[in-house]
Amino acid sequence: MSPGSDFLLLDPADAPARGLADWLAGRLRVAIAEGRLPVGGRLPATRTLAADLGVSRGVVTEAYRRLAEDGHVTGRGRAGTVVTAVPARPVAPAVPSAPPVFPTVPGADVFDVVREAPARIDLSPGVPDLTAFPRAAWLRAERSVLARLSSAEFGYGDPRGTPALRAAVTRWLARTRGIVADPDEVVIVTGVAQALALLAETLLDAGTDELAVEDPGSLGVRQHLNHHGLATPPVPVDDQGLVVSELHTRAVLVTPAHQFPTGVVLTPDRRRELDRWGGLVVEDDYDAEHRYDRPPVPALKAALPDRVCYAGSVSKLLAPALRTGWLLVPARHREAVVAAKRFADLGSTALPQLVLAELMDSGELEKHLRLLRRRHVRRRDAMTRAIADHLPGARVHGVAAGLYLTVTFPDDVPDTDLAAAALDLGVKAQPLSWHAQRPTRPGLVLGYAANPGSVLTEGIATIAQALHQLR
Incomplete structure (x- = not known):
């Protein structure tokens, strides 16, 4: 079998009997011209590519030298050999884009x-x-996690998330939101957006096709719920929060600690009305940690543990790019939510979960x-x-x-x-x-x-x- 390289699918069997360096340099020039090797991209080390192709290192070195002579690449010491030439293929002139329109009825995008x-x-x-973003603390936590992580923990895990983060989340929520929960109640998700998607699937399967929302309320949340098949009838908000007397569905989504976008807090009277209403509550606790001039407001989940699906994340506390959040679900819906999570992605990425658990338990997050x-x-x-x-x-x-x-x-x-x-x-x-x-x-x-x-x-x-x- 002829040796070859995954890099640009190079196969020396395609080369003439003599002139391997010419052949390799030519293939690399074509790849640069076509943009398959972008400007700033690094070529493989000469020793590595030579071993892949089954040729002498001198062949690769000579090909790289020729590319450097005509300005296609440059050597940057330990940084390796880097592409510097602009692709030769013509590029269509950029068309100035018009500023975005702010439509009265905004689209999905x-x-x-x-x-x-x-x-x-x-x-x-x-x-x-x-x-x-606490880069130094994150790096310290990551090193600590990697130092003690067993090889088995790099495999597939529980779709609910790592036991370490689920336990850390329960401790964090007990300290900061007054929620007493067991780690088995926690499902780690890729942010509140996925939490809403899992809940939408669960509610639809259970025969609920409406999730009432606050009005005004987050357009982005409505778009996610509508995309996943739930209608979102509006319920007015006043200076006490959601007007529960206007609620005519079996399920509602609320932001009680800091209503989006009005900023009001759901009052104790309205919380009691919501309890008497008796339906399922989805609590989006999207930025409850960020309070300044008022005492902390407990989560609804703390008072109504069997009635509230509670969603939170670190997007507003650390960074949206981490795509890490949690969902606490009443027992009657938990199995269905875990099944939906399993079939969505087999579970969220484990390593960031373990690092976040370290930050939560070490006090760095506070x-x-x-x-x-x-x-x-x-x-x-x-x-x-x-x-x-x-x-x-x-x-x-x-x-x-x-x-x-x-x-x-x-x-x-x-x-x-x-x-x-x-x-x-x-x-x-x-x-x-x-x-x-x-x-x-x-x-x-x-x-x-x-x-x-x-x-x-x-x-x-x-x-x-x-x-x-x-x-």
Whole structure:
């Protein structure tokens, strides 16, 4: 059998009897010209490629030398041999993309479109301070985990998640959210989005095709639930939270600790009404850790353990890129949720789970949260001052907790037009009307966690400029 390399599917049997170096250099030039070897890509070490091809190392060295002479590659010492030539194939000229439209009825891809739109300042809600990610603590925890991890633990595991993280999550929730649970109740998921998908499948299989949602409430959550087949009838929210008397379904999704996007807290009276209502509650505890000017609010799951499906994650506490969250499910739905998780992906990635468990149990996560709270308060205060200075007619909501503020305007301000005008000036924000199924006061939802105070002040001043242009 002729030796060959998986790298570019190279097979020396295709080469002429003499001139192996010419053949190899030619194949590499073609791959660079076609873009299969991108600029900045590293070629295999000469010894490695020679062994794969069954040729002398001198053949590969000579081929690389010829590519370097004509500018296709360059040697960078320990970094290896790196492609430097631009592909020879013609590239279609870039067509300037139009700025995203802020439609009154946004489509399924609206967040992707806006996320990709260039902007000088991004005030999108729900974005944590990614520069604060505790890299050093994460690396220490990862080294500690790898040092004691057995070989068997690199295999397939429990679809519910690693025992270490499920136990750590129960301890974390007991300390921070007042929830007493057993690790067997916890299913580790790839964020709240997957939790909603698993619950949607479970509810539909059980004969429930509606999950009522708060109005206004998260557009993204509605999109996920609708995609998975659940209708999402709206239930109004007032200054006490969900108006339970308007609830006419068997299941409801709520954000009781910090309602999105109004920022109100579900009052004790409304919690008791929800208990008397008697249906299934899905609790999205999306940013409950981020509170500043008020005492902690216990999770609904703590008071109604057999009635609440509780979802949380580290997306707002550490980073969305970790794609790690948890779902606590009442016993009657647990087996179905675990089955749905098993067939979705056989279980979430294990190594990040073990590292997160280490951070939770070592106290590093609490330490990180304390740092974030101090930083968020400074940034929130900078944004509220800027709103008072530049948008004196706006009303501010939700200042006591979270990663964002909501501002509302008089009824004659079209918030989708305002968001589009602000983006034209380089500032990205979300219209409040996107998050409402029924008519609501116009407004903007403005994230502050990801930017320093000076940037927030500039962003609000720019929004004021956009508002002035509309008038």
